[in-house]
Amino acid sequence: MNISIIGTGRMGRALAAALSAAGKEIQWASRSYDRVRELTQELGIHAEPVRMEQALRASLIIPALWHQDLLTWLPLHASKLKGKILVDITNPFNATFDDFTTDYHTSSAEELQKLVPEARLVGAFKNTFWEVFQRPEHNGLYSDVYVTGDDEEAKRLVISVLEGIPFRLLDGGALRNNRVIERMTLYSRELSKRYEHYPHVSWRLWGGQ
Ligand SMILES: NC(=O)c1ccc[n+]([C@@H]2O[C@H](COP(=O)([O-])OP(=O)(O)OC[C@H]3O[C@@H](n4cnc5c(N)ncnc54)[C@H](OP(=O)(O)O)[C@@H]3O)[C@@H](O)[C@H]2O)c1
Known part of the structure; x- marks a missing residue:
């Protein structure tokens, strides 16, 4: 399965580095082709720099953009996203990081799926702060x-494609669970700021394996 990552911000870089380190073949695109080319060399990431057009041909696409930007970006590319697995990593935080731009009874994931109903949207990485990718282990545990996702096959494919990255991948259930998951991220941000370990913060469920 060919994978593309879009965006060279904190999460774009973290995901490109993690997937490349896990031996995945990835393509990486941005609004600036040159920036991706420079970054792959500078950071030693084994990714193929591609233009947006080509990145959209991949069967699994991870746009590492903000929710607000995806509100315009997704409809622009909707026809090319038909049938594609779209990994949604967004948290719909407001500009002051103390509330959400989506209503309580919905989530970024659900709202984005409505914009591209023919894409197979799968949520992931919403709780994983970019810094955790650099130091994924804490007290011997991975987060x-x-x-x-509501498309079970797409969800299973994402879990199997991501195998090998330094995280524990759990089936998080339906897309609507992002109402909780996205809120967990903001809450962990608040707590970690209070206890002074932000941004090295993530979640791990106790019990089981
Ligand atoms: N930061 C975290 O720890 C964290 C954790 C979990 C989830 N998330 C989610 O991950 C997403 C990205 O967060 P981030 O911290 O990586 O943000 P960021 O550092 O600001 O990067 C966002 C990137 O989006 C691209 N972009 C911006 N406007 C665009 C547009 N109009 N069209 C196309 N691309 C555009 C830019 O990449 P180019 O300049 O290369 O085009 C930019 O670098 C957010 O939705 C956030 O909620 C973040």
Whole structure:
């Protein structure tokens, strides 16, 4: 399965580095092709720099953009996203990081799926702060990535494709669970700021394996 990552911000870089380190073949695109080319060399990431057009041909696409930007980006590319697995990593935080831009009874994941109903949207990495990718182990444990979606096959494919990255991948259930998951991220941000270990913060469910 060919994978593309879009965006060279904190999460774009973290995901490109993690997937490349896990031996996945990835393509990486941005609004600036040159920036991706420079970054792959500078950071030693084994990713193929591609233009947006080509990145959209991949069967699994991870746009590492903000929810607000996806509100315009997704409809622009909707026809090319038909049937594609779209991994949604967004948290719909407001500009002051103390509330959400979506209503309580919905989530970024559900709202984005409505914009591209023919894409197979799978939520992941919403609780994983970019810094955790650099130091994924804490007290001998790796944090959880809750993988959510209403398309069971797409969700299973994402879990199997991500195998090998330094996280515990859990089936996070339906897309609507992102109402909780996205809120967990903001809450962990608040707590970790209070106890002064932000941004090295993530979630792991106790019990079981
Ligand atoms: N930061 C975290 O720890 C964290 C954790 C979990 C989830 N998330 C989620 O991950 C997403 C990205 O967060 P981030 O911290 O990586 O943000 P960021 O550092 O600001 O990067 C966002 C990237 O989006 C691209 N972009 C911006 N506007 C765009 C547009 N109009 N069209 C196309 N691309 C555009 C840019 O990449 P180019 O300049 O290369 O185009 C930019 O670098 C957010 O939705 C956030 O909620 C973040």
